[in-house]
Amino acid sequence: MCGIAVSIGNDERSFIETALATMTYRGPDDSGLFRQPGVTLGHRRLSIIDVSGGKQPILNEAGDAAIVLNGEIYNFKSLRAELEQRFRFTTHTDTEVLLHLYEELGPACLDRISGMFAFAIVNKGRVFLARDRIGIKPLYMGTFEGQTCFASELKCLRGCTDLREFPPGHFYTHDGGFVRYYDLPTRQPYSLSLEESFVRVRDLVREAVERRLVADVPVGVFLSGGLDSSIIAAVMRSHHDQLHSFAVGMEGSPDLAAAREVAQFLSTTHHEYVYTREEMESILPEVIYHLESFDAPLVRSSIPGFLVSRLAQPFVKVILTGEGSDELFSGYHYLKSITDSEKLFSELVRITSGLHNTNLQRTDRMTMAHSLEARVPFLDPEVVEFAFSLPVTIRQASGDGIEKWFLRKAYEGMLPDGIVWRTKQKFSEGAGSSGVMESVADQAISDRDFSEARAKAPVEIRSKEELYYYRLFREHFPDLPPHLVGRTKDYTPSPR
Helix, strand or coil: EEEEEECCCCCCCCCCCCCHHHHHHCCCCCCEEEECCCCCEEEECCCCCCCCCCCEEECCCCEEEEEEEEEEEECCHHHHHHCCCCCCCCCHHHHHHHHHHHHHHHHHHHCCEEEEEEEEEECCCCEEEEEECCCCCCCCCEEECEEEEECCCCHHHCCCCCEEEECCCEEEEECCEEEEECCCCCCCCCCCCHHHHHHHHHHHHHHHHHHHCCCCCCCEEEECHHHHHHHHHHHCCCCCCCCCCEEEEEECHHHHHHHHHHHHHHCEEEEEECCHHHHHHHHHHHHHHHHHCCCCCHHHHHHHHHHHHHHHHHCEEEEEECCCCHHCCCCCCHHHCCCHHHHHHHHHHHHHCHHHHCCCHHHHHHHCCCCCCCHHHHHHHHHHHHHHCCHHHHCCCCCCCCHHHHHHCCCCCEEHHHHHHHCCCHHHHCCCCCCHHHHHHHCCCHHHHHHHHHHCCCCCCCCCCHHHHHHHHHCCCCCCHHHCCCCCCCCCCCCC
């Protein structure tokens, strides 16, 4: 996990140098630059693979092509075995494998790689950038003094005009623009029995977790005690003599109790942290600075995300998390009200397609704020393809309509029943801090102030809590276009 910055158009280095300095926390281990006429690549490195030898940018054998990568290519070892017959490798990194694969296949290399990534390659003045299928790794672009600029975070593009997000599932060339290379799968024929489907999802999730254990540094798991993180922890535990798990919450929170139960069941080395209302208030400006959003549900869930990342940082450098499961397997309460299968399928596609602006943005920013790499097994392409092949009726098909029914049944008997059938809670609810900031905002903002500010704001402000976050957001980012901020649909402010 790292940070990248790219400029195309002239030899001005000030943008790259400023961008790299802005996101030091994304890659505190090293930094580097590569220049060809009209193109500069910059990189901040968090060393995960080939710790001593993987400095970026990485060049090809002739020295006329270079790459910077943010992310991980999980199948790089098998790809390297193919490429070693035709290329000479100077590192043991996934990054160098990707460079040579691009030299051989061009944009078609994207069909061969499994991973999370935002990367840029320059080859004899020609530039190629790409972002992974779902948008696990961030990338943005803008214009600065005649340059087309790209960076891993929006704050690196201050001073740029025409700010945009680099869309997931696309690649870009400076002479051809954007090309889509991936779409979420559409409905497919379903031929497996229910029992066969349970076996299949367990196999796919296990393989996805195993792929994400490849690292030359310690790997741990965020363990909320919910179904998704508990599944991941259980798979990881079979591969680790000592697995570090991490949980946070307010005193008496459901997540802390459930996480302890799972940690004891799996015999993990468990770490927990209890936080207070005062601490939530004190870290909020820093959370919003890193998150780059004022969306109320996203900020609220980012507070425990920030704290659990801080808790994990002294022990591990890579973290596995459960993001994506709720979108793939119909895990949100509001989805139960959608009884038409076509409409439910469309909504699952919509929220999965929007993850890059919601939960994935939170996960990336909160972990990277503490120089951690987060990996998300449920969003492995094979798991995604399988999930979208399932009839939506069996994703939540129990008599009482419990969310994520299919996944619960698949893991029944493999985890404590109280965990498998635990009622779904949002991160902030499980951590016990759901209404805390809402109360803070209520005290800080009068009804009149809210009404006046809401009328003047260039974007919809849905509650006093969101206005409270919006004002902090504006202190950090006075010129950032609000339309770039993703909005969570599943949010209903409390009645006043």
